Amino acid sequence: MIWWATDATHDPARISWVDSANGHADFPIQNLPFGIFSPAGGAPRLGVAIGDCIVDLLACANADLLPKAVATACSGDTLNALMALPASARRALRHRLSDLLSDSAHAGRMKLHLHDAADCALHLPARIGDYTDFYVGIHHANNIGRQFRPDNPLLPNYKYVPIGYHGRASSVRPSGEPVRRPKGQRKPPEADAPLFGPSARLDYELELGVWIGAGNKLGDPIPITDAVDHIAGFCLLNDWSARDFQAWEYQPLGPFLAKNFQTTISPWVVTAEAMLPFRMAQPARPQGDPAPLPYLWDEADQRHGALALTLEVSILTAAMRQRGDAPHRLSSGPASNMYWTVHQIVTHHTSNGCNLNPGDLLGTGTISAPERGGYGSLMELSAGGREPLVLPGGETRTFLEDGDEIILKATAAAPGFAPIGFGDCRARIMPA
Incomplete structure (x- = not known):
């Protein structure tokens, strides 16, 4: 078939x-x-x-x-x-x-x-044994990297390795459950020592979730040609991030308390079968980029491995709710802004023999566009907090405030087919 x-x-x-x-x-x-x-x-x-x-x-x-x-x-x-x-x-x-x-x-x-x-x-649709978050949104990686390394935003491994880290499955929650503002360590630039308290730079991240179907045995990698048989479906995923905690703790081992306090997903699993009309060619790599290593390359995956999805983020603040305003759209962009396909991240995840199980969850990482209208986080939209966003009614935001609600949506569309959606992925920020 x-x-x-x-x-x-x-x-x-x-x-x-x-x-x-x-x-x-x-x-x-x-x-x-x-x-x-x-x-x-x-x-x-x-x-x-x-x-x-x-x-x-x-x-x-x-x-x-x-x-x-x-x-x-x-x-x-x-x-x-x-x-x-x-x-x-x-x-x-x-x-x-x-x-x-x-x-x-x-x-x-x-x-x-x-x-x-x-x-x-x-x-929650499944009992999640393991949750892994990737970093395959290249424009997000570039946008964030430029804030710290203007001349060299991407680290040397990015175009060779689908970068990922193991997240916390126990704190994944379905749409609608509120998010408690996390407490943790942060070190402001002017401080001599770190402080402990509520995050002052709480952010969202616009991602796709990938649900694993049939698993693989420990020591038995999944070939790129077989990866499609191991994907059960997709959802929306918001990888909430405390940027101030992250900046202090991420070296040398990467994200920890900045990420594991909660992840929100849309509760419906849009099946791999439902998404077949919305398969599209993976965008060609820019000239001069290295070709993927052979274990990550499959011609069929390159022709059909990307998804024709439009992703959208909106905000509804407490003041907007009180006035009866509709949510305000912050950004919108295509899911094809992924440097690696979902089949490539499944294959890479198991390439060392790691076993995946039915109900495991993978996040793509933040999916952003090269232009501001498609940025997938406030860290990008506010330029790291230096350029506040002006919302309807005159409110401004650099990062999320208590009472803010973030709403993610996705619509799959292709000529000659009926469009389908993922339902809401939404949550409101509660005080620490």
Whole structure:
């Protein structure tokens, strides 16, 4: 099978008997993302977003509506078992759900297992064993690097190695949970010794999350040609960052308390299958850049490994909420501003024999554009705090203040296909 080939589930003419799905900005029938939800008064279980509703997969499995090969994987309270299935089994489930939700002959039975999303709570989609954050947004790396090394913003390894570090899985939280301003050590330039207290330079980072499906055995690397078989889906990811802590602690071992206090993700897993129409060629490397080493190179990945996604960041301050204002967009840009593909980061992660497991989470690192309108963090937008942003109503920001809410969105679009979205990834800053 050609892994990037589309099928009937991607047909833009396909509509659903769930009226709210037709033309839905995020969850038309062409999307069908998986998540974990609780209906009012109920326990967490697997669900699929369709328009303004959620399909109860546990109830569907109990009613013998789903393929038997996947029914057991739909009976838990995390997506780990579903993610661990072969891609062929996930495709079979997607096809069955698309048929159940498009053919009105099934509407009578399926309506029994449909919930209004507004009445449900959403949870972390998987039990995350490990979380790794990469640094593949080259424009972010350049923008930040210029603040410290104007003549040489990128370190020598950047164009050879997909840079990453191991984050903290225990503090990953779903959209909507507030972020407590962290306390830690920081050393202002004028101080003789470090201080301990709340971060004064709290920031967001606009990233994609990559969910691992089938894992690999310890000592058994994943070849670049097989990486596609190990990706279950995608989400939005906000890697909150205390820039003042980071500047003091990151040498010589890299991020620690500046990053591990919380990471926010969107709760719906947009499957690798749903994203097939939005595969695009990886942008060509600038002339003179080194070619990736052979273990990171695959022609098919270069032709289809990037994602046609538009990413967006907005802010809603306490004053804006009080006035009833809409969120203010801070930036917008394409996810193709990644120097390495998701397949390359999976391959590199396992190249030394490291084992990945179903439900592991990878972050791409901040995805920025070369121009200001597409910057993915306040560290870039405010030039390290030197150039305050002016918001509607006259407020200014260099970094986040208590009460600020950051909202990430993503839309996948390609000619000849129905656009799909990821849903919100949002959180509000609470006092330390």
